[in-house]
Amino acid sequence: MFKRKYLVALLALLFTLFMLAACGGGADDTSKDDGDADTTEDSGDSEAAGEPQKGGTLTGAMHTAPTGQFNPLFYEEAYEANILDFTHEALFAQNNDLEFEPSIAKEWEVNDDHTELVVKMEEGIKWHDGEDLTAHDVVFTYQSIADPDYVNAGGIRTYYADQLVSYEAYNSGETDEFEGVVAEDDYTVVFKFAEPNVTPEYLASFNIIPKHIFEDIPVKDMPEAEESLQAGKVIGSGPFKFTEMVEREQYVLEKFEDYWQGEPNLDKIVWKVVDQSVMVSLLETGEVNFIAEPSSIAPADYETLAGYEHLEIMEIPDFGYQLLGFKQNHRTAEDVEAGEINPDNWVPNENIPKEVRQAIAYAVDRQALIGTGPGEGLLHGHGSIINSPIALQFWAYDEDAAIPYEHDPDKAAEILDEAGYKMGDDGFRTDPDGNEWVVNLNYPLGNELRERAAPIIQEFLENVGIKVDLRQPKEMSVYIEDLTDDNSDWDMYMLGWSLGSGDPDPLGLWGTKDAYNYGRWNNEESEKLLREAIQAPEAFEQDYRAEKYSEWTHLFSDDLPALILFAQNKIWVYDKNLHGLDTRPYKFNNNAHLWWLEQE
Template sequence: MRGLRIKALIILLIMSIATIGCVDSNLSGDNNGKTNEEEKNYEPEYGGEIAIPISPIDTINPLLNKNESLYNFYNLVYEGLFTFNESHDVENVLVDSYKIENEGRTINIKLKDNVKWHDGENLTASDVKFTIDVLKYAARNSLYRDILNQYYNSIRPENIEHILSLKIVDEKNITIDFDRSYSNALESLTFPILPEHQFTNDAGESSYKEILDQKDDYTPIGTGPYKFVKYEKQKFIELESNDNWWREKPYIDTVIGKILEEDVELTSFNARNVDLARVSGRDWEKYADNKNTKIYEYVTNNYEFLGFNFRNKIFQEKEGKTLRKAIAYGINTKNIIEKNYMGHATESDLPLLHESWLRNEDETKYQYNPDKSKDLLKKAGFVDSDKDGILETPSGEKLEFNLLTNSYNSLRTDTADMIIEDLKKIGISVIPDYSNKDEDKASNEQIESDWETVISKTRSGKFDMVLIGWGLSEIPDLSFAFHSQKINDGTNFIAYNNPKMDELLVSAFNAEDREAKKEKYSEIQNILLEDLPYVGLLFRNDALLIDNRVKGDINPREYDLYTDVYKWFIPKELQNDPSNENDGTEEQE
C-alpha cells in the first residue's frame, strides 16, 4: 500500500494525468512484437481466454477508481463519447457526428443509433446527461473531488467544471455548453459514459449519490466489447465477450482480470499465470529470446528534461539564451538513450506528446554538436582565462552549476552523470546535487523523502539546473509549466516568464476551433525552441509483454494498453494448452 501511496504522491506532484502515449511507428505491429523464429500464420478464430493482471483495488466502481491497471481493464467494459488516436487527437466512439458552434462554446452531438448497454437497453442522450451531472456533482463535493483529482483519465474537476450545461434535444441528440471558448472541449469528453437506468429507482428518479456510494456492491454495465460477469474480492474480475457490441464481436471469449501485487506481476507472467505484463526501465531485453513471449514497445507520456532556474542572472537575457542553447547542443541525447536507456526511449526537444497532431514536426532541432556549443559560448564572451578547461563569464565568474535530481532513480542519476561529462567537454563544470544510490536497496521511506526533497528545492528555487520529468496529459495545456502565473503555484518552478508565451497559452486554451488551436501550438513550439526554458531530452518507452499464443493486431498505447483488443485472438490449437506452440523451450526466469 505504501508503494501505491508513493506513486499517487508522485503523480500529484509532477502532474501526471493518466495517462497513456501513442505507439512509435517504427516500434509497433508485427515488427515489434517478434520472436526469434518465423511464426506460423494463423487466421483469426473465436474462443479462448486471456488473463490480465490488475494491481490491488479498493473498489470496482469506475468513478471511485485511482488504479491505473483497473482503468486500462475497464476500457474493455466502458466507452466514452470520444477517445484518443495514435496522433493524440480525438476520434468518435459513441458519437456519430458533432459540430462545434458559438465560437467554441457549444458542441452539438449526435449519438450512434446502434449502441446498446450490456443489459440490452439502448444508449440515449439521457445517459450522457446523467454521467455529466454525476461528475459535476462529484467535482463540487470535497470528498469525491479528491478522488477525481487522482483519476487516471480526463475525469478531473478542472475539466468537468468547464461544462456549463447540457440540453437533451431528443433521444440521440444533445447540446453541451461550456463556460468559455474551450479548445479542449472534445478532449474533456473522453470519460466513460454510465447507464442512467442502472441508478434509477422505482419512482423513476436517478441518484447521483447512489452511484458514488456504491463501493462494494457495484455491477459494471457498459457498452464496450466485454461485459462484466463476476467479481471475487481481491482475487479476480471476469468478463465475457459482448456478442451484441455495436462494432463487432471480439474473438476472445473470456478476459480474467487477476488481482496481484505489483511486485509479483512479472513472476506471474513468467509462470504463465497471466498472459501479459507491462514493463518499464531497461531490463525487458532478457525476454527477446523467449519463444513464449512477444514484446510490444511503445512511447509513453513520461517526458524527461533539463530545466534551468531563471532566477539566476546567468540564465537570463541574451547571454543566458546563448548559454542554454550551447548546453542543448552539448548534450549527447542519442548516447544517453542508447547506453542508459538501452535504446528504450524516444528523443524529443519538445514537451508535446510524441507524434501529436499538434506538433510542427517530430525531428529534434538540437542535435549533439559540441563544436557548435563551443562556438556559441565563445561568441557570447565566455573564455577559459585560467586554462583549466572551465569557461568564465566576462566578469570572471566560472561556468559552474549544480544539477539536482532524485537520488533513488538510477535512470536519472545515470543520465545526470552523462550530462555532467558532456558539459565538461565544452567547458562547463557541473556539480551533482544527488547521490548515486542503489535504488533496489532503498526503503519506501527513503525514496519518498528523497523525492520530497527534490520537490522542495525546485519550488524554493534552490537549484541551478534540474533533471526531472513530467507525466504529460492527453489533454494538452502547457500553462502549468510555462505560464508566469504558475511560478507561485510551483509547477513553473524554473520561474520562466515570457509575456508572449503567456498570451499564446491563453489563446491556445480558448481557441474557437481545432485549426486555431493547432496554429497557436505551432507558435508555442517556436518560442519553446527559441527560448529553451527546458533542454528537452526524451520520452521514456515502456513495453507490453504478451504470451505468444495471443495473436492479432496488438498495438498498445499509453492511454489504452489494450487498444483494439477485439482484434486479438488465440488459435484453436492453443486455446486449451498454451504450451503447444513452444514445446521443448525453457521458460524465461
C-alpha cells in the same frame, strides 16, 4: 454525424506521419519481430487460432505500483490508468486512424458556430452495480471538474472544463449553476463552449463517473472516499470490474458480465507489480502474459525476448517523452496550503537562470543516453531525440523550429563563463557572486532508465564544472507529492509524460496555471501563442495552428522550462496465445472485452 473537413484532414495527416515513422526502419521502426509493420493484430490471426474461447486469467506486469487513486477525476499516474482503462469509459474513443469515434456516444453534431456539441448516447449501458448510465452522469462528471473545490482537492484536469460556459462563475462560487454541460434528456447531453471550439470531441472525451455513487460526497472529500480508493467499491461501466488488490503487489479485474458491448471473453485480468529486472524471466516462464503500458520492456531486453518463440514483440514510437525539468519558480507555502496556483505569488529560482538552463542542455549528451544500437546507451537505439514537447507523430511537431542543443560541452562552458560562473581550482564553478554553487537533481524510483540516467546526467554536468547534488530517489507517490507541493529548494527534476493522442495542444502541461506545469514556467508569450493556437475561427485552419506551434516550439526551446531528453520507443510484449488485441498507435489497452486466451 457531423464531420468537419478540418478535423478529418488533420487526423488523416497525423496517421500518415505515423505510418511513415512505422516504415522508416532503424530507431523509429515499429515492426514486430516477424517483420510485420502492421501495429494491430488482425482478424486473420484470431481465425488461425480458432474461434474466441471463453475463460482464463491474463496476467500483466508493471514495475511501479499505483499510488491508490482510482477515481478518473483525481488519478495522476499511468499506473492507475492500467486499472481505469478497463473499468471506465468516455463518450468518445479514437480509432486506428486517430479519428474520433463513438463509444458511449452514439452520434453527435457540432453547431454552425462551433459553440455547441450535442451528443446522443447509447441506451442500456449499465454501471458495475447495475444502475443505468445516463446523460446525468456526464453532467455530474464535468460539474465536479468545474467545482470550486476540485483543484484544492488535488484535481488537475480543469482543462476539460475551463472552456465551457459559466466555468469561471461556477468555479469561483459566484453561481451554483453550471451551464457548460446540460442534459436535454436522459440520453442527450449538450456541451456549451464560451468561445468557438477547435477540439470539442477531445474535450468531451473524459472518463465518466457515476453520479449516484458520488453525488452525496463533496468534491473536496472525493479523493479520500472509499469509492475512489478501494477495490470492490470503485464503480465504472467498462468491461472489467476492479474487485481485489494487495496494495503495491497485485490488482485484480474481473469481467463484467453485463457489459454493454458483450460479455468479455476473459474471466480475469491480473496486474502484478514486479521489479523491471525480473520481467524477462516472468515472461519466459509464462507467469506474466504481457507487458505494455506504461512500463514497456527495457530496451536492453529486446534481443533476449526476440528469441522466445512464444512471445510477440511490437515496437512503436511513443506518444510521450522523458524530460529534465527546471524549477524556474516556486509557489509560496501559503499557496501550497491553500491549493492555489497563482503566478503573481511565485518566487523566482535564481539558482538556474536561462543561461544555466541552456548550458545544461548543451552539456547533456542525449544521443549517448539513447545509443545507436544493441549494447549502446540506455535505450540501445530504441528511441529518438526530440526538441519540442509535442509528439513526433503530430503534424504540429517542427524539428526546424527548435534549438537543437547538440552535445557541445565547449559551448556550455562558454555560456557559463560569459554569465559569470567562474571555474574554481576544485573543478567546480562558483556563482556570479563568487559563492559556492550547487544545483540539485531529483528523480523518482520505479523506472530503471531514469534511475540509470540520473547519475549519467550528473557526470555530464560536472564535466563542465556544474556541481550537482544528486538527491536520493523517492517512491513515485512521495516524489509527485513533493514535486506538486514545490519543495522550495528543488532545481531540477526528472519525469516522463505520456501524451494524449487527441490533439497536439500543449495546454494542460505547459500552460502557466496548469497543475502539471511542475516547473512553474511563467512566460506571457508562451501563454499568448498557446491560446492563439486554439482560438477560432483562425484555428480551424491547420496551417495557422502549425505556424503558432512552430513559434511556440522555438520559444520553448529558447526559454527552456525543460530539456526533452528523448522519446523512447514503446516495446510491447505479449504471449502469442493472447488474441483479439486491438492495439492503436497510442494505446495497448483497447476493447479488452474482445481479448481471449488460446487454452490447451
